[in-house]
Amino acid sequence: MRIGVGSGNPVKREATERAVAGADGFGDGTFVEACPVPSGVPEQPHGHDETRSGARNRANAVLDEGYGLGVGIEGGVAEFTERDDLFLVMWAAVADGERVGVAGGPSLALPPSIAGRVRDGEELGPVMDDVLGESDVASNQGAAGALTGGRVDRTDALRTAVAGALGPFVTDLY
Numbered sequence: 001m002r003i004g005v006g007s008g009n010p011v012k013r014e015a016t017e018r019a020v021a022g023a024d025g026f027g028d029g030t031f032v033e034a035c036p037v038p039s040g041v042p043e044q045p046h047g048h049d050e051t052r053s054g055a056r057n058r059a060n061a062v063l064d065e066g067y068g069l070g071v072g073i074e075g076g077v078a079e080f081t082e083r084d085d086l087f088l089v090m091w092a093a094v095a096d097g098e099r100v101g102v103a104g105g106p107s108l109a110l111p112p113s114i115a116g117r118v119r120d121g122e123e124l125g126p127v128m129d130d131v132l133g134e135s136d137v138a139s140n141q142g143a144a145g146a147l148t149g150g151r152v153d154r155t156d157a158l159r160t161a162v163a164g165a166l167g168p169f170v171t172d173l174y
Helices: 010-020 048-063 112-119 124-132 142-147 154-165
Strands: 002-005 031-034 069-079 086-095 098-105
Touching: 002 010, 002 048, 010 031, 010 069, 010 154, 048 069, 048 086, 048 098, 069 154, 086 112, 086 142, 086 154, 098 154, 112 124, 124 142, 142 154
Parallel strands: 002 031, 002 069
Antiparallel strands: 069 086, 086 098
């Protein structure tokens, strides 16, 4: 089976490979490929709904490119109603044209100085590059890696979201 990941980011492809590794129905004939497609949401999605929509849009757009299974992964920022904190959030969607699975990954509170810059209109990725004095943090450890001191890197965090979104494809409970 050819699985397309709706992004050119190697971290998202690796997260998908890890999520399908060893799962029933995803054997030696399974290939996971990057397939950059638009998310249909802003570069910095705000809120769970917008972030989740970006993941779904990517998964469906990948199907239009001829893949048997489309995976969309989107990172964003969101607030929870009872708090003023801003969180890094991540959502994944998996689609085959008939079924769609959607799941979230970890939500990590952003430090106030970073949250302030994002609220002022900056994108999280470039802010993290600036704060860490690195380049392209999003394609490496990601904000998740930085915020957890490397205990959870971006690939692991996104793998969790993809694994959850695979639910309808790996179990009869749905």
